Amino acid sequence: xxxxxxxxxxxxxxxxxxxxxxxxxxxxxxxxxxxxxxxxxxxxxxxxxxxxxxxxxxxxxxxxxxxxxxxxxxxxxxxxxxxxxxxxxxxxxxxxxxxxxxxxxxxxxxxxxxxxxxxxxxxxxxxxxxxxxxxxxxxxxxxxxxxxxxxxxxxxxxxxxxxxxxxxxxxxxxxxxxxxxxxxxxxxxxxxxxxxxxxxxxxxxxxxxxxxxxxxxxxxxxxxxxxxxxxxxxxxxxxxxxxxxxxxxxxxxxxxxxxxxxxxxxxxxxxxxxxxxxxxxxxxxxxxxxxxxxxxxxxxxxxxxxxxxxxxxxxxxxxxxxxxxx
Amino acid sequence: xxxxxxxxxxxxxxxxxxxxxxxxxxxxxxxxxxxxxxxxxxxxxxxxxxxxxxxxxxxxxxxxxxxxxxxxxxxxxxxxxxxxxxxxxxxxxxxxxxxxxxxxxxxxxxxxxxxxxxxxxxxxxxxxxxxxxxxxxxxxxxxxxxxxxxxxxxxxxxxxxxxxxxxxxxxxxxxxxxxxxxxxxxxxxxxxxxxxxxxxxxxxxxxxxxxxxxxxxxxxxxxxxxxxxxxxxxxxxxxxxxxxxxxxxxxxxxxxxxxxxxxxxxxxxxxxxxxxxxxxxxxxxxxxxxxxxxxxxxxxxxxxxxxxxxxxxxxxxxxxxxxxxxxxxxxxxxxxxxxxxxxxxxxxxxxxxxxxxxxxxxxxxxxxxxxxxxxxxxxxxxxxxxxxxxx
Numbered sequence: 001x002x003x004x005x006x007x008x009x010x011x012x013x014x015x016x017x018x019x020x021x022x023x024x025x026x027x028x029x030x031x032x033x034x035x036x037x038x039x040x041x042x043x044x045x046x047x048x049x050x051x052x053x054x055x056x057x058x059x060x061x062x063x064x065x066x067x068x069x070x071x072x073x074x075x076x077x078x079x080x081x082x083x084x085x086x087x088x089x090x091x092x093x094x095x096x097x098x099x100x101x102x103x104x105x106x107x108x109x110x111x112x113x114x115x116x117x118x119x120x121x122x123x124x125x126x127x128x129x130x131x132x133x134x135x136x137x138x139x140x141x142x143x144x145x146x147x148x149x150x151x152x153x154x155x156x157x158x159x160x161x162x163x164x165x166x167x168x169x170x171x172x173x174x175x176x177x178x179x180x181x182x183x184x185x186x187x188x189x190x191x192x193x194x195x196x197x198x199x200x201x202x203x204x205x206x207x208x209x210x211x212x213x214x215x216x217x218x219x220x221x222x223x224x225x226x227x228x229x230x231x232x233x234x235x236x237x238x239x240x241x242x243x244x245x246x247x248x249x250x251x252x253x254x255x256x257x258x259x260x261x262x263x264x265x266x267x268x269x270x271x272x273x274x275x276x277x278x279x280x281x282x283x284x285x286x287x288x289x290x291x292x293x294x295x296x297x298x299x300x301x302x303x304x305x306x307x308x309x310x311x312x313x314x315x316x317x318x319x320x321x322x323x324x325x326x
Numbered sequence: 327x328x329x330x331x332x333x334x335x336x337x338x339x340x341x342x343x344x345x346x347x348x349x350x351x352x353x354x355x356x357x358x359x360x361x362x363x364x365x366x367x368x369x370x371x372x373x374x375x376x377x378x379x380x381x382x383x384x385x386x387x388x389x390x391x392x393x394x395x396x397x398x399x400x401x402x403x404x405x406x407x408x409x410x411x412x413x414x415x416x417x418x419x420x421x422x423x424x425x426x427x428x429x430x431x432x433x434x435x436x437x438x439x440x441x442x443x444x445x446x447x448x449x450x451x452x453x454x455x456x457x458x459x460x461x462x463x464x465x466x467x468x469x470x471x472x473x474x475x476x477x478x479x480x481x482x483x484x485x486x487x488x489x490x491x492x493x494x495x496x497x498x499x500x501x502x503x504x505x506x507x508x509x510x511x512x513x514x515x516x517x518x519x520x521x522x523x524x525x526x527x528x529x530x531x532x533x534x535x536x537x538x539x540x541x542x543x544x545x546x547x548x549x550x551x552x553x554x555x556x557x558x559x560x561x562x563x564x565x566x567x568x569x570x571x572x573x574x575x576x577x578x579x580x581x582x583x584x585x586x587x588x589x590x591x592x593x594x595x596x597x598x599x600x601x602x603x604x605x606x607x608x609x610x611x612x613x614x615x616x617x618x619x620x621x622x623x624x625x626x627x628x629x630x631x632x633x634x635x636x637x638x639x640x641x642x643x644x645x646x647x648x649x650x651x652x653x654x655x656x657x658x659x660x661x662x663x664x665x666x667x668x669x670x671x672x673x674x675x676x677x678x679x680x681x682x683x684x685x686x687x688x689x690x691x692x693x694x695x696x697x698x699x700x701x702x703x704x705x706x707x708x709x710x711x712x713x714x715x716x717x
Contacts, residue, residue: 042512157601187375187602188539192583192595199595214512217585221593240589258517259587260546265524268517268546274482 003071004176004208005031005054005093010068012053015061019279023049025232025286027068028305031176034206036198038219038240041229042255044275047212050229051178054210055095056085072176090121094169098181100161104153111149114168121172136167139205141197159190163197170207177201180212195222216259220244225311228252231276231286237305238312249314250291285317293318328402329363330500330533331387331420336360336396338382338557342606355605356382357557359396361632366500369527369534371548371565373541373580377602379557380537384503387535388422389413401500418448421494425506427486431478437464437489438474444496463492468522484515488522495526503535508543520547541584545569550638553577556605556613559632563639573635574643575651576614582654594654612644620645 012024024046031037039047052058054070056077070077072092080088097103105113114136115129124132130149137145140163153161162182169177179198183191199222201207213219219226220240227237228251236249247253257269273290276282282289288298297317305313306320338357341350357379364370372380385391387398389405398405400416408416421444424430431440441460445451451459461471467488478486487507494502504523508516524547527534538544544551545565552562553576561574572578579598586593600617603609609616615625624644632642641647 042514159601188541188583189375189579189598190601192585192593192598195585196595215585216513216587217593220587220589221585221595244587244589255514256587258514260517260520260540260542261587262542263546265520265546268521270518270521271514274484 002033003030004033004073005029005210006071007050007054008069008071010050010053010070011066012049012058013064013066015064016279021278022281023232023278024053025281026302027229027232028234029210029227029237031208031210032225033175034202034208035224036202036209036211036222038223038226039210039212039229040214040216040219040226040255042214042275044231044278045229046232047214047229048180051095051180051210051212054178055089055093056080056082057089057095087121090117090169090172090174092174093176093178094172094174095178095180096162096165096169096182098184100158100165100185101153103165104161106153108152109149110151110153110156110164111145114149114164114171117168118171132171133167136171137164139170139201140164140167141193141200142167158186159193162186162194166197166201170201170205174207176208176210178210178212181214182211183218184213184215191218198222216244216256217261228255231281232278233286233315235287235316236312236314238309242309242312246312247314248308248312248319249316250293250318251287252314254290254292285315291318295321330366330401331362331364331535332397332399333360333362333383333387334397334399336362336383336386336398337394338379338386338391339394352606355557355608357386358608360554360557360559362552362559362562364501364533364535367527367531367533368549369536369547371536371538371544371551372554373538373544373551374554375539375580375602377556377605378554379605380554381505382557383554384422384505384535384537387501388420388503389417418497419500420503421497421499421501422503422505423487423490423494423507426510427483427490428478430490431486433478436475436477437469440478440489441492441496444493448497459496463495466495466526467492482515483511484519487511487519491519491522491526495530498530499532501533501535503537505537506539507536509538509540516543523547541569541581553580556602556608558613558642559640560614560642561640563637567637567639572654573639573641573645573647573649573651575618575620575645578651578654579617579619612642620649 007027007029010024010027014021014023027050039050041047054077065078077088111130111133114133118124118129118132133149134145137148142148142160142163156164183194186194195218198209198211202209211219211222223240225238226240226243227234228243228249229235230251236243236247236252243252244256247256254271258271260268271290276286284300285298285303288294291298295317303315303317303320305315306323307313336357337359340354340356342352342354343349344351360383362370372383374380382391386393393406401419403416405413405416438460441463442456445456445459464471464473469485469488508519511519520543536548548565550563551565551568552559553574555576561568561572561577568577569581572581582594582597584593597619598617603616611626611628612630615621618625622644630642630644632640635641635647
């Protein structure tokens with residue numbers, strides 16, 4: 001299928017008083033039309049920053065892009081003006097966040113908030129916007145929407161709030177939805193319902209999604225492809241089964257081994273060391289100080305992606321050596 | 327031998343007061359008639375969604391909530407009957423680690439003071455002895471002496487949780503309440519904390535009351551598990567038994583809702599409809615009946631008794647003990663799903679005109695999700711049901 005979004009070698013740093021935080025160090029990510037791709041990694045690895053970059057939501061000049069491009073159907077978002085980005089946000093790409101209560105305005109009714117998006121983007125009148133809001137809510141499985149339209153966010157449950165946020169994000173028929181940890185704040189049974197909804201939206205409406213999550217299970221169950229991030233770069237990408245069941249990058253393997261599924265506490269394995277400080281990141285491959293397969297070259301040279309199958313690649317010197325590429 | 331902790335018919339209700347007279351207008355039924363026992367050295371896990379009463383039970387044990395009814399017997403003594411001073415002494419033996427490592431440590435205290443505080447309050451240790459003990463505790467949780475004079479904000483979440491564990495260990499308790507100790511942490515950090523907790527338990531022999539919503543974590547650490555729903559135990563027993571072969575529809579629904587990290591196993595996502603009802607007016611009869619896929623006529627009328635079944639399992643459900651539940655997870659493309667498809671088609675329900683047609687996008691979502699249509703139909707009005715009609 002065609003590429004909807006392609007992020008090429010995106011580099012981003014934050015200029016702070018403590019020093020320069022090298023937050024993204026060459027992110028490569030491809031999103032196809034109508035697919036759900038999972039962006040998996042631990043806190044601070046740059047998942048959310050990547051999502052916000054696509055929408056141009058990071059504050060400048062503190063956030064400084066030092067390289068790369070974000071191509072949406074061949075169009076580079078990084079060179080767009082703020083006015084153009086206004087059109088893109090909500091129109092072409094929309095986003096839902098982890099905490100639905102914090103992303104809804106507490107003093108407006110849910111219906112007004114959704115209608116406002118539609119009026120701004122599609123230039124509809126009051127009445128039509130209201131109808132669009134009802135339709136959007138029905139699309140995310142909130143029927144009987146009249147009562148919900150008239151509710152304030154605090155009157156809804158966590159799952160309903162997240163659905164309302166998604167209704168807002170989808171109200172302008174954007175082809176790409178970025179879902180940033182959409183289920184993390186929810187109970188498991190509600191999480192399962194929201195994941196069902198994401199799959200359903202893709203199946204019925206063909207909405208492509210970037211699902212940002214730290215939960216490997218969520219990625220395994222919902223995504224067609226998975227990209228694993230560590231300390232600011234994507235280290236492995238491929239079909240879900242390839243990346244999770246036949247992972248090649250030592251970090252992906254170690255991360256999967258940490259999961260407590262079907263293990264006794266005594267059998268749990270851990271990753272030595274801790275996530276690096278991105279003000280002074282390790283040289284070469286950023287995972288090398290914690291890697292079981294680290295070699296001399298890892299300290300000096302940042303590894304390039306090594307193709308493993310038509311979809312699957314891993315950025316690792318050790319993998320390259322095994323494949324006989326290096 | 328009598329158990330370390332025994333909870334008998336614990337009930338905790340909270341009154342909602344409104345207006346100037348502070349008149350009680352409603353009652354939140356946080357915990358209703360819960361009985362539990364923890365043996366010395368074992369790990370009991372309390373599992374359930376938010377609002378199930380897990381934390382309320384823990385707080386009642388620690389004396390932070392007053393029980394409305396029921397008894398909490400710790401080491402053979404009824405906590406409610408103790409005088410203030412005796413109670414304080416008894417509470418040395420029960421310590422707690424909370425969920426959020428940052429908010430449970432005072433930002434103004436150094437690590438040394440955080441760990442020394444319980445020692446100062448409850449023992450006569452001072453000076454060099456106190457110092458030695460603090461260092462010993464710090465070492466036990468895997469932190470070095472260089473951390474002694476730092477404050478909590480200088481640490482990562484995992485390190486803060488280690489400090490909280492050291493503080494809980496300081497008085498050599500017999501019971502440690504762990505309230506979601508790893509849910510704020512990343513998986514690689516979570517694994518290390520779990521390993522640490524298990525190791526300390528093996529060395530020092532205390533019991534854990536482990537509160538969690540992550541069933542995979544529970545399976546890894548707990549000896550016995552009690553599943554709570556709206557303040558009541560629906561199923562309890564040895565972990566292996568309850569989580570490998572759950573007999574209560576709610577336990578099954580919880581397990582099915584956990585997304586499996588193995589992409590070749592399909593979780594039955596979203597088989598359970600609706601949300602946890604309000605504990606102010608809990609549903610009649612079995613409290614789970616409005617969400618239960620197997621609800622029967624009797625369920626709204628009569629509350630099922632928590633009865634002992636085989637192998638130490640307790641179960642509160644009107645379904646027969648040998649009720650044949652459909653499988654929770656199965657391999658992708660399992661014949662089970664395929665064999666159910668024709669039934670679906672012949673029954674004339676489901677809107678898809680040509681079921682053989684490949685799904686419009688990506689891999690076969692139908693197999694992944696609608697393979698369980700038969701079960702989905704048991705849940706009228708659920709999302710599965712609706713999306714079928716829509717297409």
